[in-house]
Amino acid sequence: MKYIEKLRNSGLRPTKQRLQICEVLFDRDKTFHFTINELERKIKKQTDSKISLATVYNTVHAFEKKGYLKQIPINSSETYFDTNVTDHHHFYDLKEEKLIDLENSDVGPINILKKINGKKIKSVEVLVKLED
Amino acid sequence: MKYIEKLRNSGLRPTKQRLQICEVLFDRDKTFHFTINELERKIKKQTDSKISLATVYNTVHAFEKKGYLKQIPINSSETYFDTNVTDHHHFYDLKEEKLIDLENSDVGPINILKKINGKKIKSVEVLVKLED
DNA sequence: TGGTAGTTTATAATGATTCTAAAAAAGTGT
DNA sequence: ACACTTTTTTAGAATCATTATAAACTACCA
Known part of the structure:
Protein backbone atom coordinates (compact mmCIF):
# COMPACT_ATOMS: atom_id res chain seq x y z
CA MET A 1 0.00 0.00 0.00
CA PHE A 81 -12.33 20.33 3.49
CA ASP A 82 -10.07 20.27 0.46
CA THR A 83 -7.54 17.68 -0.70
CA ASN A 84 -5.71 20.45 -2.52
CA VAL A 85 -3.30 21.76 0.10
CA THR A 86 -1.37 24.07 -2.19
CA ASP A 87 -1.94 27.80 -1.88
CA HIS A 88 -5.03 28.44 -3.92
CA HIS A 89 -8.49 29.96 -3.82
CA HIS A 90 -12.12 29.11 -4.44
CA PHE A 91 -15.19 30.02 -6.34
CA TYR A 92 -18.39 29.33 -4.48
CA ASP A 93 -21.45 28.86 -6.64
CA LEU A 94 -24.21 30.17 -4.41
CA LYS A 95 -27.02 28.51 -6.34
CA GLU A 96 -25.48 25.06 -6.68
CA GLU A 97 -23.68 25.31 -3.33
CA LYS A 98 -20.58 23.96 -5.05
CA LEU A 99 -16.94 24.89 -4.63
CA ILE A 100 -14.59 25.22 -7.60
CA ASP A 101 -10.82 25.54 -7.32
CA LEU A 102 -9.25 28.78 -8.41
CA GLU A 103 -5.53 28.38 -8.86
CA ASN A 104 -3.13 31.01 -7.71
CA SER A 105 -2.16 31.51 -11.32
CA ASP A 106 -5.77 32.42 -12.14
CA VAL A 107 -5.67 35.30 -9.69
CA GLY A 108 -3.44 38.27 -10.18
CA PRO A 109 -0.82 38.76 -7.46
CA ILE A 110 -2.36 39.91 -4.20
CA ASN A 111 -0.53 42.59 -2.35
CA ILE A 112 -1.54 43.22 1.25
CA LEU A 113 -0.47 46.79 1.95
CA LYS A 114 -1.61 47.03 5.56
CA LYS A 115 0.72 45.57 8.17
CA ILE A 116 -0.27 44.43 11.65
CA ASN A 117 2.24 45.00 14.39
CA GLY A 118 4.11 41.86 15.42
CA LYS A 119 2.08 39.57 13.19
CA LYS A 120 3.11 37.60 10.14
CA ILE A 121 0.87 36.66 7.27
CA LYS A 122 0.26 32.93 7.34
CA SER A 123 -2.08 32.64 4.40
CA VAL A 124 -4.14 34.69 1.97
CA GLU A 125 -7.34 33.06 0.83
CA VAL A 126 -9.80 34.44 -1.68
CA LEU A 127 -13.43 33.39 -1.89
CA VAL A 128 -15.23 34.43 -5.06
CA LYS A 129 -19.00 34.09 -4.81
CA LEU A 130 -20.82 33.33 -8.04
CA GLU A 131 -24.40 34.03 -9.05
CA ASP A 132 -26.27 33.48 -12.30
CA MET B 1 -35.32 57.89 16.80
CA PHE B 81 -21.22 39.18 11.31
CA ASP B 82 -19.92 42.57 10.31
CA THR B 83 -21.54 45.99 10.44
CA ASN B 84 -19.28 47.08 7.61
CA VAL B 85 -21.28 46.15 4.51
CA THR B 86 -18.99 47.79 2.00
CA ASP B 87 -16.74 45.61 -0.14
CA HIS B 88 -13.76 44.87 2.02
CA HIS B 89 -11.64 42.10 3.47
CA HIS B 90 -10.38 40.74 6.78
CA PHE B 91 -7.37 39.77 8.73
CA TYR B 92 -7.94 36.92 11.13
CA ASP B 93 -5.57 36.77 14.06
CA LEU B 94 -5.38 33.04 14.73
CA LYS B 95 -3.97 33.41 18.24
CA GLU B 96 -6.35 36.08 19.51
CA GLU B 97 -9.25 34.80 17.39
CA LYS B 98 -9.95 38.39 16.39
CA LEU B 99 -11.01 39.87 13.10
CA ILE B 100 -9.55 43.10 11.75
CA ASP B 101 -10.92 45.02 8.79
CA LEU B 102 -8.78 45.26 5.70
CA GLU B 103 -10.03 47.93 3.38
CA ASN B 104 -10.17 47.42 -0.33
CA SER B 105 -7.60 50.19 -0.66
CA ASP B 106 -5.19 48.17 1.51
CA VAL B 107 -5.25 45.32 -0.97
CA GLY B 108 -3.90 45.66 -4.46
CA PRO B 109 -6.49 45.18 -7.20
CA ILE B 110 -7.61 41.58 -7.50
CA ASN B 111 -8.00 40.25 -10.97
CA ILE B 112 -9.86 36.96 -11.37
CA LEU B 113 -8.63 35.56 -14.67
CA LYS B 114 -10.66 32.36 -14.71
CA LYS B 115 -14.24 32.65 -15.91
CA ILE B 116 -17.05 30.24 -15.09
CA ASN B 117 -19.58 29.64 -17.83
CA GLY B 118 -22.88 31.44 -17.26
CA LYS B 119 -21.91 32.74 -13.83
CA LYS B 120 -21.27 36.27 -12.66
CA ILE B 121 -18.97 37.27 -9.86
CA LYS B 122 -21.03 38.52 -6.95
CA SER B 123 -18.24 39.23 -4.50
CA VAL B 124 -14.55 38.74 -3.92
CA GLU B 125 -13.54 38.30 -0.31
CA VAL B 126 -10.02 37.91 1.01
CA LEU B 127 -9.18 36.35 4.36
CA VAL B 128 -5.63 36.94 5.56
CA LYS B 129 -4.66 34.68 8.44
CA LEU B 130 -2.13 36.08 10.90
CA GLU B 131 0.32 34.32 13.18
CA ASP B 132 3.01 35.62 15.52
C1' DT C 1 4.09 -13.56 23.19
C1' DG C 2 3.13 -9.70 26.38
C1' DG C 3 2.77 -5.17 27.36
C1' DT C 4 1.64 -0.55 26.25
C1' DA C 5 0.43 3.22 23.71
C1' DG C 6 -2.44 4.54 20.04
C1' DT C 7 -7.14 3.71 17.67
C1' DT C 8 -11.74 2.69 16.94
C1' DT C 9 -16.28 2.60 18.33
C1' DA C 10 -21.03 3.42 20.01
C1' DT C 11 -23.08 6.45 22.53
C1' DA C 12 -23.66 10.53 25.28
C1' DA C 13 -22.83 15.36 25.72
C1' DT C 14 -22.38 19.91 23.94
C1' DG C 15 -23.36 23.98 21.64
C1' DA C 16 -25.04 26.80 17.87
C1' DT C 17 -28.97 27.45 15.41
C1' DT C 18 -33.82 26.78 14.03
C1' DC C 19 -38.56 25.60 15.02
C1' DT C 20 -42.99 26.01 17.43
C1' DA C 21 -46.98 27.81 19.08
C1' DA C 22 -48.86 30.92 22.20
C1' DA C 23 -48.77 35.70 24.04
C1' DA C 24 -47.76 40.48 23.03
C1' DA C 25 -47.31 44.44 20.18
C1' DA C 26 -47.91 47.09 15.99
C1' DG C 27 -50.53 48.59 12.20
C1' DT C 28 -55.17 49.65 9.99
C1' DG C 29 -59.78 50.99 9.40
C1' DT C 30 -63.85 52.63 11.76
C1' DA D 1 -60.45 54.52 21.57
C1' DC D 2 -61.96 49.94 19.63
C1' DA D 3 -61.96 45.81 17.05
C1' DC D 4 -59.35 43.17 13.84
C1' DT D 5 -55.40 41.45 11.25
C1' DT D 6 -50.62 40.79 10.80
C1' DT D 7 -46.14 40.82 12.56
C1' DT D 8 -43.08 40.07 16.25
C1' DT D 9 -41.43 38.28 20.53
C1' DT D 10 -40.71 34.69 23.56
C1' DA D 11 -39.48 30.43 26.19
C1' DG D 12 -38.72 26.22 25.43
C1' DA D 13 -38.24 22.19 22.48
C1' DA D 14 -36.07 20.21 18.47
C1' DT D 15 -32.30 19.69 15.30
C1' DC D 16 -27.88 19.04 13.60
C1' DA D 17 -22.83 19.21 13.42
C1' DT D 18 -19.23 18.32 16.21
C1' DT D 19 -16.67 16.75 20.37
C1' DA D 20 -16.07 13.97 24.52
C1' DT D 21 -16.11 9.50 26.93
C1' DA D 22 -14.61 5.26 28.14
C1' DA D 23 -14.46 0.53 26.92
C1' DA D 24 -12.89 -2.78 23.41
C1' DC D 25 -9.50 -3.42 19.99
C1' DT D 26 -5.11 -3.20 17.31
C1' DA D 27 -0.41 -2.00 16.01
C1' DC D 28 4.01 -1.95 17.47
C1' DC D 29 8.15 -3.17 20.05
C1' DA D 30 10.88 -5.64 23.38
Missing part, protein backbone atom coordinates in the same frame (compact mmCIF):
# COMPACT_ATOMS: atom_id res chain seq x y z
CA LYS A 2 1.33 3.38 -1.00
CA TYR A 3 -0.25 5.15 1.99
CA ILE A 4 1.36 3.03 4.68
CA GLU A 5 4.64 4.88 4.48
CA LYS A 6 2.99 8.25 4.28
CA LEU A 7 1.04 7.59 7.46
CA ARG A 8 3.97 6.07 9.31
CA ASN A 9 6.17 9.00 8.39
CA SER A 10 3.60 11.31 9.93
CA GLY A 11 3.51 9.35 13.16
CA LEU A 12 0.08 7.96 12.37
CA ARG A 13 -0.41 4.21 12.55
CA PRO A 14 -1.57 2.83 9.24
CA THR A 15 -4.83 1.30 10.37
CA LYS A 16 -7.36 -0.29 8.05
CA GLN A 17 -9.71 2.65 8.52
CA ARG A 18 -7.09 5.29 7.78
CA LEU A 19 -5.94 3.47 4.68
CA GLN A 20 -9.49 3.21 3.38
CA ILE A 21 -10.04 6.90 4.02
CA CYS A 22 -6.78 7.67 2.21
CA GLU A 23 -8.00 5.79 -0.84
CA VAL A 24 -11.29 7.63 -0.90
CA LEU A 25 -9.59 10.98 -0.42
CA PHE A 26 -6.40 10.76 -2.40
CA ASP A 27 -6.87 8.21 -5.20
CA ARG A 28 -8.22 10.91 -7.50
CA ASP A 29 -7.25 12.98 -10.48
CA LYS A 30 -8.94 16.18 -9.48
CA THR A 31 -8.96 17.80 -6.08
CA PHE A 32 -11.86 16.93 -3.84
CA HIS A 33 -13.99 19.31 -1.80
CA PHE A 34 -16.09 17.60 0.83
CA THR A 35 -17.90 17.74 4.12
CA ILE A 36 -17.59 15.00 6.73
CA ASN A 37 -21.02 13.68 5.82
CA GLU A 38 -20.27 13.56 2.12
CA LEU A 39 -17.06 11.73 2.89
CA GLU A 40 -18.88 9.23 5.07
CA ARG A 41 -21.36 8.48 2.29
CA LYS A 42 -18.53 8.03 -0.19
CA ILE A 43 -16.73 5.66 2.16
CA LYS A 44 -19.87 3.56 2.53
CA LYS A 45 -20.30 3.42 -1.24
CA GLN A 46 -16.67 2.63 -2.14
CA THR A 47 -15.87 0.17 0.62
CA ASP A 48 -18.21 -2.40 2.07
CA SER A 49 -17.00 -1.87 5.60
CA LYS A 50 -18.53 0.80 7.76
CA ILE A 51 -16.25 3.27 9.50
CA SER A 52 -17.60 4.96 12.60
CA LEU A 53 -18.47 8.62 12.19
CA ALA A 54 -16.19 9.48 15.11
CA THR A 55 -13.30 7.86 13.28
CA VAL A 56 -14.01 9.86 10.16
CA TYR A 57 -13.90 13.04 12.22
CA ASN A 58 -10.74 11.95 14.01
CA THR A 59 -9.00 10.99 10.81
CA VAL A 60 -9.92 14.10 8.89
CA HIS A 61 -8.67 16.24 11.75
CA ALA A 62 -5.49 14.22 12.03
CA PHE A 63 -4.87 14.59 8.30
CA GLU A 64 -5.57 18.29 8.51
CA LYS A 65 -3.08 18.71 11.33
CA LYS A 66 -0.48 16.84 9.28
CA GLY A 67 -1.14 19.08 6.30
CA TYR A 68 -2.83 16.54 4.03
CA LEU A 69 -6.13 18.39 4.08
CA LYS A 70 -7.18 22.01 4.39
CA GLN A 71 -10.33 23.58 5.75
CA ILE A 72 -12.01 25.96 3.36
CA PRO A 73 -13.17 29.21 4.96
CA ILE A 74 -16.80 29.54 3.99
CA ASN A 75 -20.09 30.06 5.80
CA SER A 76 -21.97 26.83 5.74
CA SER A 77 -23.57 24.66 8.38
CA GLU A 78 -21.01 21.96 7.62
CA THR A 79 -17.24 22.38 7.46
CA TYR A 80 -15.70 21.94 4.03
CA LYS B 2 -33.11 57.78 13.75
CA TYR B 3 -33.62 54.06 13.20
CA ILE B 4 -37.41 54.12 13.04
CA GLU B 5 -37.44 55.35 9.47
CA LYS B 6 -34.69 53.01 8.39
CA LEU B 7 -36.62 50.03 9.69
CA ARG B 8 -39.94 51.15 8.31
CA ASN B 9 -38.41 51.78 4.91
CA SER B 10 -37.21 48.19 4.91
CA GLY B 11 -40.63 46.84 5.75
CA LEU B 12 -39.59 45.99 9.29
CA ARG B 13 -41.72 47.22 12.16
CA PRO B 14 -39.68 49.41 14.48
CA THR B 15 -40.14 47.42 17.66
CA LYS B 16 -38.45 48.21 20.94
CA GLN B 17 -36.16 45.20 20.53
CA ARG B 18 -35.08 46.06 17.01
CA LEU B 19 -34.38 49.65 17.96
CA GLN B 20 -32.24 48.55 20.88
CA ILE B 21 -30.33 46.17 18.67
CA CYS B 22 -29.82 48.96 16.13
CA GLU B 23 -28.28 51.12 18.81
CA VAL B 24 -25.89 48.43 19.93
CA LEU B 25 -24.94 47.59 16.36
CA PHE B 26 -24.85 50.90 14.59
CA ASP B 27 -24.15 53.65 17.15
CA ARG B 28 -20.43 53.19 16.72
CA ASP B 29 -17.43 54.83 15.18
CA LYS B 30 -15.61 51.74 14.06
CA THR B 31 -17.09 48.72 12.37
CA PHE B 32 -18.13 45.88 14.61
CA HIS B 33 -17.40 42.21 14.16
CA PHE B 34 -19.51 39.96 16.34
CA THR B 35 -21.11 36.61 16.94
CA ILE B 36 -24.70 36.26 18.10
CA ASN B 37 -23.54 35.44 21.60
CA GLU B 38 -21.23 38.43 21.81
CA LEU B 39 -24.07 40.62 20.61
CA GLU B 40 -26.41 39.21 23.21
CA ARG B 41 -23.91 39.93 25.98
CA LYS B 42 -23.46 43.48 24.70
CA ILE B 43 -27.21 44.03 24.62
CA LYS B 44 -27.52 42.85 28.21
CA LYS B 45 -24.73 45.20 29.27
CA GLN B 46 -25.89 48.31 27.38
CA THR B 47 -29.61 48.03 27.99
CA ASP B 48 -31.25 46.82 31.16
CA SER B 49 -33.94 44.91 29.31
CA LYS B 50 -33.34 41.36 28.20
CA ILE B 51 -34.01 40.41 24.61
CA SER B 52 -34.76 36.79 23.90
CA LEU B 53 -31.99 34.92 22.09
CA ALA B 54 -34.45 33.90 19.37
CA THR B 55 -35.19 37.55 18.73
CA VAL B 56 -31.51 38.36 18.42
CA TYR B 57 -31.17 35.61 15.82
CA ASN B 58 -34.31 36.75 13.99
CA THR B 59 -33.20 40.36 13.97
CA VAL B 60 -29.66 39.72 12.85
CA HIS B 61 -30.92 37.59 10.00
CA ALA B 62 -33.52 40.16 9.05
CA PHE B 63 -30.84 42.87 9.02
CA GLU B 64 -28.55 40.68 6.97
CA LYS B 65 -31.29 40.08 4.41
CA LYS B 66 -31.89 43.83 4.18
CA GLY B 67 -28.17 44.43 3.66
CA TYR B 68 -27.40 46.11 6.99
CA LEU B 69 -25.10 43.30 8.08
CA LYS B 70 -22.79 40.88 6.34
CA GLN B 71 -21.66 37.41 7.27
CA ILE B 72 -17.91 36.96 7.31
CA PRO B 73 -16.70 33.75 5.65
CA ILE B 74 -14.48 32.12 8.22
CA ASN B 75 -14.24 28.73 9.88
CA SER B 76 -15.40 29.08 13.41
CA SER B 77 -17.97 27.32 15.53
CA GLU B 78 -19.98 30.54 15.65
CA THR B 79 -21.02 32.68 12.72
CA TYR B 80 -19.39 36.10 12.54
